[in-house]
Amino acid sequence: MDLYREEILDHYKHPRNFGHLSGANITSEEMNPSCGDRVMIEIAVSDQEIADIRFSGQGCAINQASASMLTEKVKGMKISDIMKLTLYDVEKLLGTTLTPSRVKCALLPLEAIQKAVYGQ
Amino acid sequence: MNVRADFPQLTRFINGKPIVYLDSTATSLKPRSVIDKINEYYTQYTANVFRGIYTTSEEATSEYEKAREKVATFIHATPHEIVFTRSTTESLNLLAYSLHPKEVVASILEHHSNFVPWQQLSYLTVWDPEKPIDSVMTNKTDIFAITAVSNVTGIIMPIKDIVRTVKGINPKCLIVVDAAQAVPHMPVDVADWGADFVAFSSHKMLGPTGVGVLWGRRQLLEEMKPFNYGGEMISEVHVDRTVFKEPPHKFEAGTPHIAGVIGLGAAVDYLTKLGMDNVRKHEEELVSYAIKKFKEVRGLRFVGPDIRSGVFAFTMEKVHPHDIAQILNEDNIFVRAGNHCAMPLHEHLGIVATARASFYVYTTKEDIDALILGLQKIQKLFS
Numbered sequence: 001m002d003l004y005r006e007e008i009l010d011h012y013k014h015p016r017n018f019g020h021l022s023g024a025n026i027t028s029e030e031m032n033p034s035c036g037d038r039v040m041i042e043i044a045v046s047d048q049e050i051a052d053i054r055f056s057g058q059g060c061a062i063n064q065a066s067a068s069m070l071t072e073k074v075k076g077m078k079i080s081d082i083m084k085l086t087l088y089d090v091e092k093l094l095g096t097t098l099t100p101s102r103v104k105c106a107l108l109p110l111e112a113i114q115k116a117v118y119g120q
Numbered sequence: 121m122n123v124r125a126d127f128p129q130l131t132r133f134i135n136g137k138p139i140v141y142l143d144s145t146a147t148s149l150k151p152r153s154v155i156d157k158i159n160e161y162y163t164q165y166t167a168n169v170f171r172g173i174y175t176t177s178e179e180a181t182s183e184y185e186k187a188r189e190k191v192a193t194f195i196h197a198t199p200h201e202i203v204f205t206r207s208t209t210e211s212l213n214l215l216a217y218s219l220h221p222k223e224v225v226a227s228i229l230e231h232h233s234n235f236v237p238w239q240q241l242s243y244l245t246v247w248d249p250e251k252p253i254d255s256v257m258t259n260k261t262d263i264f265a266i267t268a269v270s271n272v273t274g275i276i277m278p279i280k281d282i283v284r285t286v287k288g289i290n291p292k293c294l295i296v297v298d299a300a301q302a303v304p305h306m307p308v309d310v311a312d313w314g315a316d317f318v319a320f321s322s323h324k325m326l327g328p329t330g331v332g333v334l335w336g337r338r339q340l341l342e343e344m345k346p347f348n349y350g351g352e353m354i355s356e357v358h359v360d361r362t363v364f365k366e367p368p369h370k371f372e373a374g375t376p377h378i379a380g381v382i383g384l385g386a387a388v389d390y391l392t393k394l395g396m397d398n399v400r401k402h403e404e405e406l407v408s409y410a411i412k413k414f415k416e417v418r419g420l421r422f423v424g425p426d427i428r429s430g431v432f433a434f435t436m437e438k439v440h441p442h443d444i445a446q447i448l449n450e451d452n453i454f455v456r457a458g459n460h461c462a463m464p465l466h467e468h469l470g471i472v473a474t475a476r477a478s479f480y481v482y483t484t485k486e487d488i489d490a491l492i493l494g495l496q497k498i499q500k501l502f503s
Binding site (some may be wrong): 012013034035036059060061062102 | 447459473501
């Protein structure tokens with residue numbers, strides 16, 4: 001049960017950076033209607049860097065853990081570097097490779113973050 | 121009912137473990153006799169139907185038409201009212217395109233296949249079965265589309281009563297029944313239902329994929345325009361005009377899925393031998409056993425009534441259906457997760473997605489025990 005190891009379940013049960021950000025200057029939302037996964041991102045950007053970030057929404061363990069881990073990773077990152085992140089990086093964070101049916105779950109938070117910061 | 125030995129796939133081991141197949145509502149497993157019959161066509165009398173003078177073509181045609189007779193007998197109809205299509209979906213699209221209804225009422229329970237064609241090609245009003253039919257139907261309603269069994273809640277709809285009510289409001293309204301989840305699981309008598317059209321699929325009733333059935337009243341089929349034009353469905357073609365064949369062949373343009381139809385005939389033989397009353401009884405036993413066992417899983421809730429067909433869509437507290445399906449898969453327990461092609465129903469119920477376990481003739485109480493054990497494991501993992 002590689003996919004549901006302790007670390008992922010821990011991020012699912014105790015998500016980091018979950019909630020709202022009062023100083024946010026950009027937000028975005030992504031959703032997968034077929035399974036109901038939904039991620040909202042609130043970001044405070046300064047000097048082309050992510051100063052702070054929060055996420056909210058609901059989804060499966062893979063989706064929520066991915067959001068939690070990603071928000072930790074991107075804090076302090078340059079926007080130009082964030083735009084370079086791919087499925088490969090998400091899989092590295094999750095510590096596993098994903099079957100095709102679960103890729104969308106794991107990528108939804110990254111898509112929301114990239115959409116938010118794109119063009120900033 | 122002890123038929124597991126008839127289903128080759130049930131002998132398969134994945135990662136050293138047997139499989140627990142609980143997704144028969146999506147598609148059923150196939151018995152050896154069906155696979156052999158398909159093989160027989162491909163090894164003994166591969167030929168096109170309706171055109172050869174030679175032996176194998178006549179054999180293929182005869183087997184193809186014999187399958188039509190078997191399907192007709194199975195649902196208490198006559199063979200010339202049985203049209204072979206590609207799927208239930210195609211059967212329903214055939215109706216939507218050929219009948220061109222202006223106003224359609226469909227229930228909120230419908231699978232997308234008995235919903236989207238009407239929504240896209242007509243003016244669609246939705247019926248909530250908890251409300252009276254005359255709250256949505258008018259004397260202008262052309263078609264009333266209704267499922268016989270929900271693929272989510274498992275509810276068995278009282279088709280005969282619904283037909284009577286609908287015809288009472290508007291005798292001209294045509295009633296289209298999606299029987300994809302009914303014909304495989306219980307005795308169905310289309311004459312007794314009194315509807316105008318009934319659609320179902322081969323692959324959910326032990327037959328091969330790629331074959332659907334449309335039953336329609338003879339007179340209506342005669343009046344309707346063809347859905348596809350081309351070979352096989354014509355009797356004369358001239359430069360300026362074409363004379364079509366009589367139904368059902370008028371609706372079967374092109375070389376059909378000959379092996380598939382013949383395979384469906386074998387599936388009907390298999391189910392007839394089991395007896396559809398026994399099939400239903402077996403599922404009733406599994407349903408009451410499952411309802412009892414579900415109580416042993418904390419936080420589990422299934423949607424729909426206790427009296428139902430053998431399908432349960434359910435949710436678990438704190439666990440997303442995708443996670444349920446994925447973790448069960450680790451133990452080769454195969455269930456589906458999502459909205460099961462019934463998104464309007466899920467929205468109506470206020471649920472984003474469910475996990476779904478479904479049963480058929482080869483399902484055993486041990487399969488349900490394995491499911492419960494798996495769910496308890498998940499419950500522990502996520503609590």
